[in-house]
Amino acid sequence: MKKVVTCSQMKLLDHGTIHNMHVPSLVLMERAALATAEEIRKYLEKKNGSGNLKKERILTVCGFGNNGGDGIAIARLLHLAGIRSEIYLAGNPDKMTEETRHQWDIAMSYQVPVMNNPVWDEYTVIVDGIFGVGLSREITGNYKEIIDHMNEAPAYKAAVDIPSGIHGDTGAVLGTAFEADLTVTFAYKKRGLCLYPGRAYAGRTVVADIGIYDRDRDGSELASKAAWHIEKSDMKTLPARKPWGNKGTFGKVLLVAGSKGMCGAACLSASAALHGGAGMVKIQTVEENRIPLQSLLPEAMLTSEFDEEANKKNLNWCDVLVIGPGLGTEGSGKERMLWFLENGAKAGKPVILDADGLNILAMHPQWMKFIGEQTILTPHMGEMSRLCGLNVSELKEDPVARAYQYAEKSGGVLVLKDACTVVTDRNEKLYLNLSGNSGMATAGSGDVLSGIIASVLCMYLSCEEERELSYKAAMAVYIHGLCGDIAREKKGSHGMTAKDMIEALPEVLKLAEVQSKG
Incomplete structure (x- = not known):
């Protein structure tokens, strides 16, 4: 069985890993970015064949929370891999978290291109790094317009952790939501990626191990009331028929x-x-x-x-x-x-x-x-x-x-x-x-x-x-x-x-x- 967590449980697991197990948040962010970039590369190589990615153009749309920091790191990793990759910042840069600001400085040091007025139809891949699992308010205004543009573009669409606009616990659409072909979520699947309509908006979901585990230093479970989903491998637990x-x-x-x-x-x-x-x-x-x-x-x-x-x-x-x-x-x-x-x-x-x-x-x-x-x-x-x-x-x-x-x-x-x-x-x-x-x-x-x-x-x-x-x-x-x-x-x-x-x-x-x- 695999664990399925709520937003509050995921926050607790993050906090436990960073503060109790002393894994820096930037390390977790880098691992998240590496896992997502790898899945995007797999898609591109399957589409084009390895080594033939020059015609691809990727836009990563980033907010200013840590989800945006993941997105900035993803753009940098793809850029350094020789794939044309650009960043679009959605919102107010003054509100960047410390980790996201750090990722921005790294990306600028590596001269990752930044777009201020993207032409959405020019991109073959759009990456959503606007909002994370903590979103609970309805999306309106400029953010809604940006997500609508992203959805209308003919590109392959990948979401970081959860599609922006999907409630992480219920799967509800909060006004509007990013319609992903691929979602790379981290550590554990979130409830909103299991329940509809969130599950439909997520597309194919990959759960990436980035070093967050449900154990405290004393071995106790941090999210003991989490949900579970059964997999094929669990069928081995069914009792065998007795030969006699x-x-x-x-x-x-x-x-x-x-x-x-x-x-x-x-x-x-x-x-x-x-x-x-x-x-x-x-x-x-x-x-x-x-x-x-x-x-x-x-x-x-x-x-x-x-x-x-x-x-x-x-x-x-x-x-x-x-x-x-x-x-x-x-x-x-x-x-x-x-x-x-x-x-x-x-x-x-x-x-x-x-x-x-x-x-x-x-x-x-x-x-x-x-x-x-x-x-x-x-x-x-x-x-x-x-x-x-x-x-x-x-x-x-x-x-x-x-x-x-x-x-x-x-x-x-x-x-x-x-x-x-x-x-x-x-x-x-x-x-x-x-x-x-x-x-x-x-x-x-x-x-x-x-x-x-x-x-x-x-x-x-x-x-x-x-x-x-x-x-x-x-x-x-x-x-x-x-x-x-x-x-x-x-x-x-x-x-x-x-x-x-x-x-x-x-x-x-x-x-x-x-x-x-x-």
Whole structure:
């Protein structure tokens, strides 16, 4: 896993490195500039071939904070590498920080050209070094005009640490923002580079190691409440299947789902659980769904009984409960949801509450008392709006804060589904998911996720290593995104369906086996 930090956490890490570990800020600035200049050179050499860069012309637009000092150093390094490179100062030079003033003096000593009135269309690369991660105010006036000119230019665009105008914590656009093809960020990825729209404005993001680490002199963590994002290499943590196991060993999933005429969601969720490695899946549904479900998914068991004796038998049988896909919000759907939610909580069963299960909960908030630390709630933005009473635009202003607030209130693990899905719990464990794509915004995608989460929980049933429920949920979300990425490669983002994601699941889990063996 890789750490994702807020602006305040990054400031703390900077301060700790400079003042506690005694690394001069100018050393960090030089390392940042070297890393960014190297990425720009890589792009130019790939574009032109090495040694043929004479037609390139680079403009670095610099503010007067330390982000501008990085930019000035980048211009100097490219200039000394024989690439035509120029500096444009945006703002008042009298407000330069000490470090930026030092970089300016060095650049002037090396006679790096300075432009006062650039013709924007003449440049093949524009580097944004105006504002850093600390920006919190809306960009207006001259700065807005400059950034608009930069965006309109036909050049390749590179941002230093974060595109100017993007909020470092929320990813929001502060009036206007630089539209980068490449962002080189330092030490750790920032939240605003993970959340949309900031992630889109950043383009390809490279995290450069410049010597800032999350350790104080005594070995303690400086940003202990940071978020994380899962990577492919983390899939090696998934438990291997025991060679002597049987279908009972690998977990039994009870899926309370489907209403009359709504068996598709149940089928997708159950199919995902089976393709994800669950040993057995039983669907508790209405009798009208028996024939289509048994025809579509013969590997799954099915029951339409709903009485105290049958319910207790099914609850005792299962290891994991999924409640909600296609359930409906009235009549028998509501009754089934309440019985299994209440009794599942009493039995200490892991419960995944999805789709109509969440809609019913929103209609009956008093049932929140049955949500506990073994419950995973998986709302998309619309469902989350109904659960917490905020509109979607309010949720999107700061999805991390809203997710944590609801997790703290409910006591469960919250999976807030969006282009960057947020997973968190009441203990402030936080994961931001970076896999997946826009093609996954299609009917049934959420049903597939509920089945994948169930299958991941089943993987850990016979595992000696303890993992927090939030980690398991985050891993399932990451796997779901990888399935979407494979589906897009094969079908394209317009043509892919939820079924394509299920078909990709064995390929993704095969990758996990390879990672584990490696």
